[in-house]
Amino acid sequence: MIDWWAVSPDIAMGVGAAVTLLIAAFLRGRGRGIGFVVGLATAGLVAGLAIAQWGDAPVSTIADTMVVDQVTQISRIAVSACLALTLIAAFGWSRLRDSGAEFAALLMFAAAGMNLVAAASSFMTLFVALELFSISLYALSGFARDRWSLEAGFKYLVLGTIGSVILVYGAAFLYGATGSFQFAEVAAGLEGSGTGDLLVVAGGVLVLVGLAFKVGAVPFHMWVPDVYEGAPTPITGFMAAGTKIVAFIMMARVLYEALPALRDTWEPALVAMAVATMVLAAIAALVQTNVKRMLAYALVGSSGYALIAVIVGGEQGLRALLFYLVAAAPLALGAFAVIALHERDTGGPATLDSLRAWGFDRPLAGLALTVFLLGFAGFPLTSGFIGKFLVFGSAVQSDQWTWLAVVGAISSVIGLGYLLRVIGALYDRSARSGVLLPAAPGFGSLNLVIVICLALVIALGVAPGLGIDWAGEAARSLAAGR
Amino acid sequence: MITVTTLIAVPLAAGIVLLLVPFARRLAGYLSLLVALAALGAVIGFVYRFEPMGGYQFGDDAEWIPQLGIRWTVGLDGVGLAMTAVTALVVACAIGYGMWAGRDRSHAAFGLLLITEAFLFLVFAARDLFVFYVGFEGMLIPLLVLLAVWGGADRRRAMVQVIAYTAFGTLLMLVAILWLGLTAPGGPDFSMASAVGRGGDLAFWAFALAFAIKSPLLPFHGWVMPAYRQSSPEVAAVLSGVASKAGGYAFLAVLVPLFPAQAAEYAWLFIALGLAGFLWGALLAFRQPDGRGVIAYSSIAQMSFVVLGIFLLNAQGATGATFQMVNHALVSAALFLLAGWLETQAGSGDFRHLGGLARSRPVLATVALVLGMAALAVPGSSVFASEFLILLAAFADAWWLGALASLGIVLAAMYMLRWISAVLHEREGDLVGQLRPPDLRSGALLCILPLALALIGLSLAPAQLTERVEDASTAMIAAAFQDTGADE
Numbered sequence: 006m007i008d009w010w011a012v013s014p015d016i017a018m019g020v021g022a023a024v025t026l027l028i029a030a031f032l033r034g035r036g037r038g039i040g041f042v043v044g045l046a047t048a049g050l051v052a053g054l055a056i057a058q059w060g061d062a063p064v065s066t067i068a069d070t071m072v073v074d075q076v077t078q079i080s081r082i083a084v085s086a087c088l089a090l091t092l093i094a095a096f097g098w099s100r101l102r103d104s105g106a107e108f109a110a111l112l113m114f115a116a117a118g119m120n121l122v123a124a125a126s127s128f129m130t131l132f133v134a135l136e137l138f139s140i141s142l143y144a145l146s147g148f149a150r151d152r153w154s155l156e157a158g159f160k161y162l163v164l165g166t167i168g169s170v171i172l173v174y175g176a177a178f179l180y181g182a183t184g185s186f187q188f189a190e191v192a193a194g195l196e197g198s199g200t201g202d203l204l205v206v207a208g209g210v211l212v213l214v215g216l217a218f219k220v221g222a223v224p225f226h227m228w229v230p231d232v233y234e235g236a237p238t239p240i241t242g243f244m245a246a247g248t249k250i251v252a253f254i255m256m257a258r259v260l261y262e263a264l265p266a267l268r269d270t271w272e273p274a275l276v277a278m279a280v281a282t283m284v285l286a287a288i289a290a291l292v293q294t295n296v297k298r299m300l301a302y303a304l305v306g307s308s309g310y311a312l313i314a315v316i317v318g319g320e321q322g323l324r325a326l327l328f329y330l331v332a333a334a335p336l337a338l339g340a341f342a343v344i345a346l347h348e349r350d351t352g353g354p355a356t357l358d359s360l361r362a363w364g365f366d367r368p369l370a371g372l373a374l375t376v377f378l379l380g381f382a383g384f385p386l387t388s389g390f391i392g393k394f395l396v397f398g399s400a401v402q403s404d405q406w407t408w409l410a411v412v413g414a415i416s417s418v419i420g421l422g423y424l425l426r427v428i429g430a431l432y433d434r435s436a437r438s439g440v441l442l443p444a445a446p447g448f449g450s451l452n453l454v455i456v457i458c459l460a461l462v463i464a465l466g467v468a469p470g471l472g473i474d475w476a477g478e479a480a481r482s483l484a485a486g487r
Numbered sequence: 488m489i490t491v492t493t494l495i496a497v498p499l500a501a502g503i504v505l506l507l508v509p510f511a512r513r514l515a516g517y518l519s520l521l522v523a524l525a526a527l528g529a530v531i532g533f534v535y536r537f538e539p540m541g542g543y544q545f546g547d548d549a550e551w552i553p554q555l556g557i558r559w560t561v562g563l564d565g566v567g568l569a570m571t572a573v574t575a576l577v578v579a580c581a582i583g584y585g586m587w588a589g590r591d592r593s594h595a596a597f598g599l600l601l602i603t604e605a606f607l608f609l610v611f612a613a614r615d616l617f618v619f620y621v622g623f624e625g626m627l628i629p630l631l632v633l634l635a636v637w638g639g640a641d642r643r644r645a646m647v648q649v650i651a652y653t654a655f656g657t658l659l660m661l662v663a664i665l666w667l668g669l670t671a672p673g674g675p676d677f678s679m680a681s682a683v684g685r686g687g688d689l690a691f692w693a694f695a696l697a698f699a700i701k702s703p704l705l706p707f708h709g710w711v712m713p714a715y716r717q718s719s720p721e722v723a724a725v726l727s728g729v730a731s732k733a734g735g736y737a738f739l740a741v742l743v744p745l746f747p748a749q750a751a752e753y754a755w756l757f758i759a760l761g762l763a764g765f766l767w768g769a770l771l772a773f774r775q776p777d778g779r780g781v782i783a784y785s786s787i788a789q790m791s792f793v794v795l796g797i798f799l800l801n802a803q804g805a806t807g808a809t810f811q812m813v814n815h816a817l818v819s820a821a822l823f824l825l826a827g828w829l830e831t832q833a834g835s836g837d838f839r840h841l842g843g844l845a846r847s848r849p850v851l852a853t854v855a856l857v858l859g860m861a862a863l864a865v866p867g868s869s870v871f872a873s874e875f876l877i878l879l880a881a882f883a884d885a886w887w888l889g890a891l892a893s894l895g896i897v898l899a900a901m902y903m904l905r906w907i908s909a910v911l912h913e914r915e916g917d918l919v920g921q922l923r924p925p926d927l928r929s930g931a932l933l934c935i936l937p938l939a940l941a942l943i944g945l946s947l948a949p950a951q952l953t954e955r956v957e958d959a960s961t962a963m964i965a966a967a968f969q970d971t972g973a974d975e
Binding site for chain 1 (some may be wrong): 505507552553554555591592620621624625628631632634635637643646647650651654655658659661662666668669670685924
């Protein structure tokens with residue numbers, strides 16, 4: 006049986022993507038504007054449907070391969086918002102002049118895949134949805150068709166596929182052991198057959214490695230800096246905000262719905278990865294001179310904090326995880342929008358040198374980047390602070406993991422270093438900026454994205470009540486599922 | 488009626504507007520001065536209406552993030568009121584000085600000073616640990632940007648040191664706050680009242696470390712010298728005058744009441760560190776080659792003395808420490824502004840190039856002498872009154888402690904006399920002839936004078952301050968005091 010109402014947002018996203026693709030095929034270059042409008046409308050529709058469904062009881066549908074609960078809704082709302090903001094941010098991009106509708110269509114396919122990943126309750130759905138959004142993102146990473154962009158797309162293709170393949174390989178092992186792809190049945194099977202079997206352990210480890218690839222946890226993070234640096238900047242923002250949310254929801258679902266019996270196997274590995282990710286990413290970010298690459302490492306580091314919440318688990322941990330991810334999304338989208346603005350301003354990549362004194366020339370963008378970086382560092386009154394507050398709080402409350410919060414606090418201090426380097430460059434009085442190009446087309450739309458993200462960051466930082474409530478409800482539905 | 492919330496919101500909002508809107512230099516200056524003076528006026532109103540035995544006043548208590556048990560709870564007791572008042576005065580003078588000195592992009596510089604002021608008010612008024620943390624960490628950002636953008640040539644290194652030290656302390660404190668708030672019986676509760684006596688040793692040390700760094704207490708003072716030397720004079724005045732007081736205030740108003748048992752148990756350590764810092768800072772201040780160095784090391788010494796007073800855990804010590812913080816805020820802010828004026832006018836703060844300034848400069852000589860005399864605690868001055876209270880407390884604790892602390896006060900007299908003589912007397916330095924205008928006139932005087940007048944006022948009527956502070960400061964150390972009594 007299919008619950009059509011529950012899956013209607015996914016159908017809407019899929020139909021919207023297909024329509025946009027047809028527009029691209031038939032109208033060629035003239036379809037650019039229409040593609041964007043359809044994309045924005047679809048994003049609004051999906052988010053609206055998800056909000057309308059918020060109060061519904063969790064539904065398991067399509068032969069139990071898909072679950073529509075509050076976590077799915079959060080993913081739908083967040084991914085739609087990321088999609089809309091990315092479309093707006095990319096609007097003035099010169100590369101889109103003759104392929105705007107393809108761009109919008111690819112983004113919408115990616116969004117559809119991401120929502121399905123967040124809803125997957127079977128390894129089969131998970132893999133299909135994962136490939137749907139990954140392949141769209143490979144293409145989008147290479148969309149600029151310059152050397153860096155193509156390199157990013159190719160690297161992402163190769164390493165992303167390796168990650169997917171490892172995940173599937175592990176799922177196959179688990180299928181061999183339990184006879185099912187469905188998360189609940191896998192969990193029940195593992196519960197019954199015992200977990201000492203080498204086949205089971207190997208399956209669990211492979212699945213974990215595949216998941217670690219997708220969330221970009223050290224030591225499986227090596228694709229992140231290259232891809233984030235090379236991909237067109239709006240796409241980088243989309244990946245850093247939307248894909249990150251979905252990857253972690255996938256990780257939480259798989260670990261807590263399918264593999265709770267293997268906790269003794271994955272927990273130590275996850276703890277090691279969390280510590281390595283937080284510390285190494287903070288140190289690596291410190292020495293970067295390319296700002297996009299620096300932010301990429303900062304985002305790898307933020308995966309480390311999210312891993313703490315995954316390890317803690319339970320209602321508290323998962324609430325912290327969901328809020329942290331959603332709170333980090335406007336930080337990432339906004340920061341990359343500022344960088345996109347800077348790239349259009351100077352016509353080159355954003356480096357610490359090119360940013361010198363730029364904050365004086367573009368006060369709004371400079372201030373916004375400062376706020377976003379403060380948010381990454383977790384300063385009060387930004388969304389990032391409440392996110393970190395909840396994550397560290399859940400660790401402290403569990404008692405067992407307080408030391409992880411301490412490690413997180415210490416690596417946050419290291420992380421402040423890169424923040425200072427960027428702010429120091431932005432407002433460097435001793436350097437006068439070069440000659441600025443006049444405001445390029447697309448400045449208005451980028452500024453709009455920056456302002457929206459800024460408002461979200463402050464709103465979630467000052468009045469996080471509603472967000473915490475929603476994350477709490479979603480966490481309850483996820484924690485109840487296992 | 489105006490509450491503390493308004494007092495915090497107005498400078499914060501004005502600061503953000505000033506930061507964003509590129510007002511012309513003059514307009515930005517007058518607007519921010521207006522806001523700072525309005526805040527000062529409101530605080531004077533608070534001081535006038537304050538009921539000495541009335542507990543927390545002018546406060547608000549509203550739901551903020553109920554999911555996490557966080558409430559917007561603010562209010563001023565006597566100690567908080569004293570610190571708030573001195574903050575309002577120092578920031579107004581600092582902005583005035585900035586106007587006189589002329590800063591490029593002054594709208595942003597003044598906006599950041601106002602934001603700092605708002606966060607400092609928040610620290611002194613917070614009755615909820617989350618709110619306290621927001622203020623304590625929040626004030627760091629505008630001060631850092633002020634240092635990073637308008638600082639001296641070596642500002643980058645200074646900035647890195649400030650953030651490495653202070654952020655390290657506050658982030659560990661955050662973990663401790665989380666622990667205290669989330670393990671509260673009956674659901675999460677971050678109010679300070681509910682946290683009293685619940686914390687363990689680890690939480691105590693996390694808090695203590697954050698405050699020791701901010702104060703600064705030996706051996707966590709590494710960030711102080713570069714920060715005080717590289718900041719512009721008005722920022723140095725705010726940093727050493729009032730931002731450092733956040734650390735001292737937090738020792739007295741947060742650490743000791745929240746952890747009475749640990750405070751009583753480890754008081755000896757803080758007394759020892761305070762005493763060491765007092766003597767060591769005074770010795771180094773005596774050796775400094777420039778005005779800022781003397782003031783900076785004397786700040787370390789004086790704040791160490793304050794911490795010593797707090798951890799004596801008796802009524803005179805606590806009141807004396809609060810009084811001393813107010814006095815030192817006025818003295819060090821005024822001295823930093825004066826040193827800044829000298830540096831701007833002469834081109835250097837180095838004693839080798841200065842000296843003999845008293846000749847034919849009556850105003851400068853008078854102001855410098857008044858401030859110098861106040862700093863070295865001439866009998867009859869307000870600093871004398873506060874140091875006397877702390878010494879009394881020290882003698883009550885142990886005679887040798889009082890004797891050692893008295894030694895520090897003698898050293899303080901030595902370095903201040905050296906400063907006075909190096910600046911005002913001795914051979915005329917080679918840069919002195921170039922002073923334009925030759926004497927301390929104009930705007931700069933207007934910014935330093937209110938601080939000096941406040942000192943004189945407090946000297947004439949110290950009871951105005953102590954009678955407002957006494958009740959609160961005694962209550963803060965009461966529980967810890969009882970714990971020490973129980974031990975003996």
